[in-house]
Amino acid sequence: MQGAPSLMRAPGLDLPVRRRKGVAFSMTALADVLFQLLIFFMLSSNLSAYSMLSLRSGALRGDGGGEAPASASTAVTETSATAIWTLNPDGIVASGQRFGLDRMQALADALALQQTRHVLIILRPDVPVQNVATVLELLSAHGITSVQIAEAPSAPGAAP
Amino acid sequence: MSMRLPTSRGRKVQVDTSLAIVNIVLLLIFYFLLAGQDSKVRTQLELATTTTLSPDTLPSPVLEVLGPEDWRLNGQPIRPEALPGALAASPGPVHLLLDRNAPAGLLVGLMRRPELAGHELRLVTIKGLGG
Numbered sequence: 001m002q003g004a005p006s007l008m009r010a011p012g013l014d015l016p017v018r019r020r021k022g023v024a025f026s027m028t029a030l031a032d033v034l035f036q037l038l039i040f041f042m043l044s045s046n047l048s049a050y051s052m053l054s055l056r057s058g059a060l061r062g063d064g065g066g067e068a069p070a071s072a073s074t075a076v077t078e079t080s081a082t083a084i085w086t087l088n089p090d091g092i093v094a095s096g097q098r099f100g101l102d103r104m105q106a107l108a109d110a111l112a113l114q115q116t117r118h119v120l121i122i123l124r125p126d127v128p129v130q131n132v133a134t135v136l137e138l139l140s141a142h143g144i145t146s147v148q149i150a151e152a153p154s155a156p157g158a159a160p
Numbered sequence: 161m162s163m164r165l166p167t168s169r170g171r172k173v174q175v176d177t178s179l180a181i182v183n184i185v186l187l188l189i190f191y192f193l194l195a196g197q198d199s200k201v202r203t204q205l206e207l208a209t210t211t212t213l214s215p216d217t218l219p220s221p222v223l224e225v226l227g228p229e230d231w232r233l234n235g236q237p238i239r240p241e242a243l244p245g246a247l248a249a250s251p252g253p254v255h256l257l258l259d260r261n262a263p264a265g266l267l268v269g270l271m272r273r274p275e276l277a278g279h280e281l282r283l284v285t286i287k288g289l290g291g
Contacts, residue, residue, distance in 0.1 A: 045196030123264040128261050129263075132267065
């Protein structure tokens, strides 16, 4: 009579019998939530990559110009060991010759061939910052890291 | 006398890929979470673009230059005379945010400012498709 109670049912009640099964956990809902989180973070994250360009001020000493150092920390550059570029809004003046901005690559190649390691960039005040960044980036790509920046003489008739 | 081994019936093996998908999506979420931590300073300036420089995070302090006297340090307006005191706690380089169309005279003027003397200046650019 051991198995008799399991076979007996209360008269009149036909309730469903819960059968024990292996519980299968569905990951569909979890994956949906995670995908929504992923889309949210993808849209809200800022993937813009910044870069840094070191700025060093410089001044000329020698026969090329008579600029005075701007401050005590300003490096004074010998003209004989340094390439001097004057950056204008429409181009570059290097060694007395005027080049367009599209020739900057060739100029930097020439500097690399001459193994010039120091460049002094003389900036006209109205040159956009984008051009300055482009020149600094180009020189950095050619391994020229010693780049100094000076302001062009304010005399209106001064030749570059 | 022959042995009757149990025969393998042709059951279809079901590989549960949902767990792998959930793992990959979780990793992507962590990545974008960390990548999204970068933008602490929001600026309306259009930064100069560079293409070949190695990307970097934007460290502090960040000096946003809107004009010769209109400066923001880490997003907060600051007067130039108050800058040395604000930078006293961070003796490292100062990262400059300038508009790409700003005149170079503004940049050279910054390099000559006595408030920034003693600090290395770094111009912040943004990665672009073309210069």
